[in-house]
Amino acid sequence: MLKNYTEVAVAEMLPRVLEEYRKQNPDVCDCERCREDIMAIALNRLPPRYVVTDEGTIYTKVIFDQIGGRAEVTAAILHGIKVVSAHPRH
Numbered sequence: 001m002l003k004n005y006t007e008v009a010v011a012e013m014l015p016r017v018l019e020e021y022r023k024q025n026p027d028v029c030d031c032e033r034c035r036e037d038i039m040a041i042a043l044n045r046l047p048p049r050y051v052v053t054d055e056g057t058i059y060t061k062v063i064f065d066q067i068g069g070r071a072e073v074t075a076a077i078l079h080g081i082k083v084v085s086a087h088p089r090h
């Protein structure tokens with residue numbers, strides 16, 4: 001199975017980062033469309049890490065070790081949130 005570790009990491013962290021951000025900025029939209037836009041922007045800023053795995057389960061600790069840590073992913077997601085909340089596409 002071909003997987004992009006970066007995508008797995010962003011998908012896992014996005015809900016938490018967005019929820020945290022919305023505590024300070026309750027006007028930020030969290031609909032499906034905005035989440036996907038945020039995810040696309042974050043993924044375009046992070047290097048992809050494609051791997052082939054036989055296992056269905058991917059351990060997130062391994063993923064974060066591979067892609068340079070949670071801080072980088074969090075920063076990319078926050079950038080996405082700021083861009084999308086400034087210009088939501090709906």
Ligand SMILES: [Zn+2]
Pocket residue numbers: 029030031032033034035088090
């Ligand atoms: Zn929205």
